[in-house]
Amino acid sequence: MSSTTVDSHADEHTQSGGVSEFISKYVFSKDHKIIGLQFLFSTLLWFLIGGLLALGIRVQLAWPWEGMPVIGPMLFSGEGGQISPEFYTTLFTMHATVMIFFVIIPILAGAFGNYLIPLMIGADDMAFPTLNMLSYWFMWPAFGLIGMSFFFPPYGAGGGWTSYPPLSAVWEAAPGSHWPQTLWLLGVTCVGISSMLGSVNYMTTIIQMRAPGMTMFRLPMTIWAMFITAILQAFALPVLTAAGFMQLLDRMIGTGFFVPEGLVVNNSVAASGGGQPLLWQHLFWFYSHPAVYIMILPAMGMVSDIISCFARKPLFGYKPMVYSISGIAGLGFIVWGHHMFVSGMNPVLGMTFMVATMMIALPSAVKVFNWLGTIWGGRLYYTTPMLFSLSFVSMFIIGGLSGIFMAATPVDIFIHDTYFIVAHFHYVLFTGTAMAVFGAIYFWFPKMFGRMMNDQLGKVHFFLTFVFMNGTFYLMHILGARGFPRRLADPYDYETFSNLQPMNQFMTICAIGMVASQVIFAGNFIYSMFWGPTVGRNPWRANGLEWTAPSPPGHGNFDFQPIVYRGPYEYGSPEVDADFYPQTQPPPDGVEQTGKSDH
Amino acid sequence: MGRFWSLLFLSVPIIGVLTFVCAMGNIWPMSGGPFSFPADNWLPLNVSEDGPVIDRLFMFILGLTGVIFVGTSVALFLFLWKYDAEKNDEPVRFTHGSHALEIVWSILPAATLLFIAIYQMNAWADAKMRRPTESVGADGIEDTDDDIPKRPLVEVTGRQFEWRLRYAGKDGEIGTTDDLYSVNDLHIPVDEDVVIAIKSEDVLHSFFLPNLRIKQDIVPGMKQFVWFRANQTGIFDVVCAELCGWGHYKMRGRLTIESREKFDTWLEEQIEEQERSEFTPKAGDEDE
Secondary structure (H helix, E strand, O other): OHHHHHHHHHOOOOOOOOHHHHHHHHHOOOOHHHHHHHHHHHHHHHHHHHHHHHHHHHHHHHOOOOOOOOHHHHHOOOOOOOOOHHHHHHHHHHHHHHHHHHHHHHHHHHHHHHHHHHHHHOOOOOOOHHHHHHHHHOHHHHHHHHHHHHHOOOOOOOOOOOOOOOOOOOHHHOHHHOHHHHHHHHHHHHHHHHHHHHHHHHHHHHHHOOOOOOOHHHOOHHHHHHHHHHHHHHHHHHHHHHHHHHHHHHHHOOOOOOOOOOOEEOOEEOOOOOOOHHHHHHHHHHHHHHHHHHOOHHHHHHHHHHHHHHHOOOOOOHHHHHHHHHHHHHHHOOOHHHHOOOOOOOHHHHHHHHHHHHHHHHHHHHHHHHHHHHHOOOOEOOOHHHHHHHHHHHHHHHHHHHHHHHHOHHHHHHHOOEHHHHHHHHHHHHHHHHHHHHHHHHHHHHHHHOEOOOHHHHHHHHHHHHHHHHHHHOHHHHHHHHOOEOOOOOHHHOHHHHHHHHHHHHHHHHHHHHHHHHHHHHHHHHHHHHHOOEOOOOOOOOOOHHHHOOOOOOOOOOOOOOOOOOOOOOOOOOOOOOOOOOOOOOOOOOOOOOOOOOO | OHHHHHHHHHHHHHHHHHHHHHHHHOOOOOOOOOOOOOOOOOOOOOOEOOHHHHHHHHHHHHHHHHHHHHHHHHHHHHHHHHOEOOOOOOOOOOOOOOHHHHHHHHHHHHHHHHHHHHHOHHHHHHHHOOOOEEEOOOOOOOOOOOOEEOOOOEEEEEEOOEEEEEEOOOOOOOOOOOOEEEEOEEEEEOOOEEEEEEEEOOOOEEEEEHHHOEEEEEOOOOOEEEEEEEOOOEEEEEEEOOOOOOOHHHOOEEEEEEOHHHHHHHHHHHHHHHHHOOOOOOOOOOOO
């Protein structure tokens, strides 16, 4: 996959290369930029697959049992092209698994983390290049295992991405709880290993390898966010890995961690016993709630950098921004119970989780106010990356505020496991993170490939995505207020929900439009990679260190030793005539050279 | 183009608020069209004494977040409109932040959030902790440890993919040989405190009564209780709200809320019918 980047990098290495050299440079590469691009291409491909899975869900909700157009008859000739209820459980399980484990987490940490960390801190590479390479290649066993789990006859894993036992732990509980579930658990474990290798590397690199003058409080927000994210992963992941192995043991050798005594599942007696299903939920969410922040903090960091650049104005409240990211990360470890308010957990415990959850809304609010403060009084340039970043802010307001409903425990009794929740996390993860990722791709594309993406097409892509995604996700709030539950293959069987089908049809048509709009993005991306207009080092007139390296940077990144004189947000500084002031530019004569000694 | 993009972002709060207003007031502009959104897209009819507390809290948070949503979104629009580089010649305000502002916009939301947190605690305790009592116990004082909790009227067992119900027979005890067994057909008397014992015999389920604002996951190996007081008769849905397998969508029960007399008559008829039939259930294996 990475071979597509060969041309742009080849001139850096003029020795004649055989196949083995090609493999060491572009396949099993230890260069953080190649690894970042490998992550980027892989995750974008999975993004497409995850999106198509979502369309399968949407088609079933709009026209239940009427069969999928075109591909339905190919997939299920036996059922007349219909989505069977078993396959429906596989669809939503795999949609979430793919989007979370193969798209959002690896595209943020793997692709952008890898590509940007050394460039933005002025290092020539990561601290541990071999670990870095392994962190990418550990994704492939995961791709293989989850892929096998998906296509395993007759149906793939169908226990939801949360895999709550006993449904997932007992073989007889569902068709997808046979081998597919075992493969799913092993696949997720491999993703965990990959993330862990990455996070160790990111922490070490950011602490140890900053360029002279690059103090912690001169780091761009992207790097701060990646740093905090790496800490979250390092502390939360072992718990998920342990839980995954416990479920594997329950399934494979009959231990009793999660399966209680005396179950009769599907007319057969479950062999093990003495376990507690809630234990899985605690362990799972102890990882998966911090994971929610792993999926948003880097996006917040990148958006901060992009907005400041195109507002031509310093980031408002840099330190409060850093503190709020840290606050979110700290509180993020003690709010996992809010996924379990109605799970049967002690309601007194629910109350303490409720208070912590309410409080985590505070740092998020502070961040929104500071982004608004950054825009205030600036000179705004409506480029494609800026539009995506602004829409991140606009949509994150919705996604953040809807979280308060479910933090309120009595309200959560009603809206738990309804489409209100689905609306909330799609507003945070799709209209939030995914939009930030699009913005980041448009923003750093010239650095990655030395060529610009087409701005007009980018704006068309933005407009269509923005309209269609709101058409898809906003009405989910209304469905949720009605009590419309998640994960039902045919909700209209219930009297209460039978009138909601037209609304779902409208949403499905918007979802199809949203996926179709991505064709513009794919075309723009591929075309620009080869034929886009070439650019110099700093097409956006930005301050960050990465913009002082060649585009694309060669092996070792910088052709000079970067020395950092100031923070990354000195746009519009009165010290210089230009409206930007790169971190490496020495101060003009007469101005005291601050910060030379503070490394 | 800056004007166009500003207006696009302004459309978010406008359409956003209008959507909620249309849903609440059942006034969809599209009704009759190809995507005719029918009436009743809002909170389902509430028939529980405690339901209005939850609904009011929902509406309160909706109002509060709505104001913040509109405020921040309109501020975003105004800044985008005013500071567009194409139209605005003012120099950039070179500032790195404001300590005073940070304090204001930290303390205000913190106070608001803390208020919501404390405000709702009572409703949560009513719903999940304060089970109705049969009598005040030996000491004669309310809300003490020796209060005798109200006995469940019916025991609901979730299994793939149906609700099995067990009412007390003539002896008034659930778990004896004369219990009444039924499937998916839940009957409840109106205007009475009702306690329902819920359990599962296979996987997780969730006992969801949308019209009574009741939801409780059912965990195998645990016996739990839900309680409510219905104030209206009618027939409603019993929904399973936790993924329980491929047939999750068809795990549908029917809730009939009726007067005490009708309920007693129904119970008697059912018991007679069961006694006439050959079927005699095994005793005791599902007891507490």
